[in-house]
Amino acid sequence: MAAERMVVIGGDATGMSAASQARRLRKPEDLEVVAFERGPFSSYSACGIPYWVGGDVKERDALIARSPEEHRSRGIDLRMRTEAVELDLAGARVRVREEAGTERWEGYDHLVLATGAVPTRPPLPGIDAEGVHGVQTLDDGRQLLDALEHRIERGGGSGGEGARRAVVVGAGYIGVEMAEAFVQRGYEVTVLEKAEQPMSTLDPDMGRLVHEAMCSLGIETVLEAAVTEILTDEDGRARGVATEDTEYPADVVVLGLGVRPATELARAAELPLGTSGGLLTDLAMRVRGQENVWAGGDCVEVLNLVSGRAQHVPLGTHANKHGQVIGQNVGGGYATFPGVVGTAVSKVCDLEIARTGLLEAQASAVGLQYESVVIESTTRAGYYPGTRPIHVKMIAERRSGRLLGVQIVGRENAGKRVDIAAVALHAGMTVEQMTSLDLGYAPPFSPVWDPVLVAARKAAAAVRAG
Amino acid sequence: MAAERMVVIGGDATGMSAASQARRLRKPEDLEVVAFERGPFSSYSACGIPYWVGGDVKERDALIARSPEEHRSRGIDLRMRTEAVELDLAGARVRVREEAGTERWEGYDHLVLATGAVPTRPPLPGIDAEGVHGVQTLDDGRQLLDALEHRIERGGGSGGEGARRAVVVGAGYIGVEMAEAFVQRGYEVTVLEKAEQPMSTLDPDMGRLVHEAMCSLGIETVLEAAVTEILTDEDGRARGVATEDTEYPADVVVLGLGVRPATELARAAELPLGTSGGLLTDLAMRVRGQENVWAGGDCVEVLNLVSGRAQHVPLGTHANKHGQVIGQNVGGGYATFPGVVGTAVSKVCDLEIARTGLLEAQASAVGLQYESVVIESTTRAGYYPGTRPIHVKMIAERRSGRLLGVQIVGRENAGKRVDIAAVALHAGMTVEQMTSLDLGYAPPFSPVWDPVLVAARKAAAAVRAG
Known part of the structure; x- marks a missing residue:
């Protein structure tokens, strides 16, 4: 029996990175590493699901970075289809339930909460109908692909004729990426967004550019669309989406409404949660006030270094960093996660969308005054083949001129700038x-x-003049 | 007559940026702006010439950002084919020679030296033969294109048969870009480089990757090639290049051996020059020790912020910044050019090559000890179509862990990282x-x-262990 025991809840990016890193740093006789995953997959790329559905990625297994067997061969006791159902912090133990229903308490010296996030599902009539899909797990992706193939077999088309139609509810990252996936599959795509713009992660002026570009890509993008119901046919299958104004027929409906932290266990154990429901940690990714409980990934809030506020930023790249940091610290090293600056990048077909820092409204919300400028340029020299348009918005603090944020909407080679x-x-x-x-x-x-x-030159001039 | 007179020598990036910026900031009655350019073109992109020769850019004029007429219409008295031949700093005047041979003294209140650089031409037998081309001016580009077309008309091929052959002397940025241009034109290309690696702007290990990639692109790249002579035919036209070991037949020969600062005028006027022969300036781009003489672009040395040393970095992007800074300062504003960090990016076909900061040898030369690591990864998620290999080398100071430099060799989407x-x-x-x-x-x-x-993670680990 090892001197200490690390128990990880959640077998995806954060959990398995933490487990792997700690495993590398400490010998088996010194540290036992156990991980519980309630689903059938470990260490997979949820971010890749839209590209699998769209056909860019051919095989589900390409999205799996490391299988349960590989983890086990590296000395991690990974137990699949095993769900943590209760935390007993005082007793330093976790109650887990196996697929067969057997429950048992598992003791720990170090506990890692890597429980991820759950997709938002508004309580609409029909929301649970067959043909309404999420895009969170590999099983979601498989069901969606099965549905597409099924429709093809049936001859496709709402009512059996014409092009097949997809309705995507929500025009955030997942929504626009799924819109691309359906365009690639030859679907007519409608995106329904309740806000006045797609990509609420952008300011309205930049969101407008995305809206125009999406429409020119042939993606019907309906704004201020209040979805009231998922319409179903006599078999209980989704046949469309109703808003307050209209009905949109659909062969397939996808929900891309964002996620919230999966922190029910933590809440029941009275661990500290932030305003978005995510766990609050210190810089070493230790849950605040806890000596030996760590958390990271989509179930925590992180510090935004520009606003100084904690926020929920569910992104695989942060989840992996959190796992590394936790693994280093449990492994006897030292690492911190200082925070994020709010960077995100996405694309819809050849349209690239990126942002970092604060939006205008976010700057105002924390009391910052700012100058903001937008410039239009090209991704390469104007005379070079393949040069494409790029819009850059830059926001700088008034007086100090400190950079507060950048938003980019452009074509190929725009986003990673x-x-x-x-x-x-x-x-x-x-x-x-x-x-x-x-x-x-x-x-x-x-x-x-x-x-x-x-953009920097124009912003600097605005600060001087402001 | 205006209150003050700004005289600019050199009608390209630095000179015309300075002129345009000062013109915008001060009224004609307050500042007269005169610029002298000895050639027939203003404000053109020398960096674009390889792409014009290669056929990516169709028209010469696409490389001209602003014609003499456009400058004049904006209130700049730009005099073409007029060469400055002497500086009289004490008298605050410049002697200029017009195309017809007429000379005259022109007085100034502000003098801007933007005389650029001249290509290196080693004193080899045959170096001035017809068919030996530089890649510096638009006329060079035109002559090269005329030569290619001429060869096509003659049926092409050394000796009239087989593929046409190009020999490029020098495997630096211009050399590899010209190699790409000839590949695109269907030539068999040989690059002769006297060093042990192509791209001496990279460390040997990264240069080796470039060498391998160039060979796999079908570009014969001969290292440690000491060129002894340009071989000519009975008409005095270049027919090949001889090294100490071999002869390389060629339909066309291009020199890509770098440039040196064009500072003869400045030297004659005893202005301060650095070790590479470039003018030395202060942070506002004023020539050191001078009140009203400014300099920028390819004729100056700039501070490398990482090494703390002045160096010659002839790049259009710096030249444009220098012009802006000078124009701001002459225009009554305030701007500085703090220095460079040594960034450069280039490509040969789909191979992308980039660097910033110091090489290992450069770090050693200024007394820095370092850890260096190389990693191999991909430009996109491993499962995403179009993902390509990328090698990143990272150099960090020993103990402090301060970043000293990065070198990148990879394929599409690698370089701009x-x-x-x-x-x-x-x-x-x-x-x-x-x-x-x-x-x-x-x-x-x-x-x-x-x-x-x-790369950063691996470098940080090396610093901790070092």
């Missing part, structure tokens, strides 16, 4: 400083003034 | 700090750990 601003945010740079950045230039890669530099 | 490191260098970040960078992640854009993060 957001990284320039992300690093500048981490460094606390001013937009004036950014005008001197020595960024890579050659005609196939950038105009002689990179679009981010053009 | 160097910007992440460039901003981190400007900010003086450590590689440990870089492991937490919130970079844009989605499967089409990056693996869940961006390759730069993977």
Whole structure:
């Protein structure tokens, strides 16, 4: 028996990264590593599901970074289809339930909560009908693909004729990525969004550019659409979506309404939760007030380094970093996760959308005054083949000129430029400083003034004038 | 007559940016702006010439950002084919020679030296033969294109048969870009490089990757090739290149041997020059020790912020920034150019090559000890179509862990990632700090750990262990 025991709840990015890292750092006789996963898959890329559904990724297993067997061969006691149902912090133990229903208490010296997030499902009539799909798990993806194939076999088409139709509810990241997937599958796609713009992660002016671009890609994007009901046929299968104004027929309905932290266990154990329901941790990813309970990934809130506020940012890249940090710390090393700056990037067909830092409304909400500018440029030298349009919005604090945020809407090679601003945010740079950045230039890669530099110059001028 | 007179020598990036910026900021009655350009073109992209020769850019004029007429219509008295031949600093005047040979003294209140660079031409037998081309001016590009067309008319091929052959002397940025241009034109291409690796702007291990990739692209790349002579035919036309070991037949020969600052005028006027012969300036781009003489672009040395040394970095992106800074300052504003971090990016066919900061040898040369790591990853999620290999080398200072440099060799979407490191260098970040960078992640854009993060983690571990 090992000197200590690490128990991980959740067999995906954070949990298995933490387990793997701790396993590498400590010998089996020193640390036993046990992980419980309630589903049938470990370490998979949920972010990849839209591309599997769209056909860019051919095989489900391509999305699995490491199978349960691989984890076990590396010395991690990973128990699949085993759900944690209760935490007993005082007793340092977790009650788990196996698939067969057997329950048992498992003791720990270190507990890692990596329970992820659950998709938002509004309580609408018909929401649980066959043909209404989430995009969270590999099983969701499989069911969606089965449904598409089934429709093909049936001859496709609402009512058996014409193009097949998909309705996506929600125009956030998952929504637009699923819209792309259905476009690739040859579907007519309608996206229903309750807000006045798609991508509420952007300011309205940049959201408008996304809306225009989505429409020009042939994706019907309906804004201020209040969904009232999922319409079903006589067999109880979804046949469309009703809003207050209209009905949208559909062969398939997908929900892309975001997620919330899966923290029921933590809440029952009275662990500290933030305003979005995510666990609150310290910089080492230890749950606040706990000596030996750690948490990370989609079930925690993280510090936004620009706003100074905790927020829920469910992204695989953070989840992996959290796992590394926890694994280092449990493993006897030292690591921290200082926070995020709010970077995200996505695409719909060849439209690329990215953001980092704060939106105008987010800046105002924390008491910041700002100048904001938008510039239009190209991704490569204007004369170079394949040069594409890019819009960059830059927000800088009034007076100080400190960079507060950047939003990008453009075509191929636009999105990843957001990284320039992300690093500048981490460094606390001013937009004036950014005008001197020595960024890579050659005609196939950038105009002689990179679009981010053009935006920085305009923002610096606005700060001087402001 | 205006209150003051700004005289600009050199009608390209720095000179015309400075002129345009000052013109915008001060009224004609307050400032007269005169610019002298000895050639027939203003404000053109020399960096674009390889792509014009290669056929990616169809028209010469696409490379001209602003014609002399456009400059004149904006209130700049731009005099073409007029060469400055002497500076009289004490008298605050410049002697200029017009095309017809007429000379005259022109007085100034502000003088801007934007004389650019001249290509290196080693004194080899045959170097001035017809068929030996530089890639510096639009006339060079035109002559090269005329030569290619001429060869096509003659039926092509050395000796009139087989594929047409190009020999490029030098495997630096211009050399590899010209190699790509000839590949696109269907030529058999040989690149002769005197060093042990192509791209001496990279460390030998990364240069080796470039060498392998160039060979696999079908570009014969001969290293340690000491060129002794340009071989000519009975008409005095270049027919090949001889090295100490071999002769390489060629229909066309291109020199890509780098450039040196064009500072003869400045030297004659005893202005301060650095070790590479470039003018030395202060942070406002004023020539050191001068009140009203400014300089920028390919004729100056700039501070490398990582090494603390002045160096010659002839790049259009710096030249444009220098022009802006000078124009702001002459225009009554305030701007500085703090220095560079040594960023450069290039490509050969689909191979992308980038660097920023210091090489190992450069770090050693300024007394820095370092850890260095190389990682291999992919440009997108491993399962996403179009994911391509990328190698990232990262160099960090021993003990402090401060980032010193990054080199990238990869395929599509690899190169511009160097910007992440460039901003981190400007900010003086450590590689440990870089492991937490919130970079844009989605499967089409990056693996869940961006390759730069993977390199940072490995470098941070090396620093801890070192």
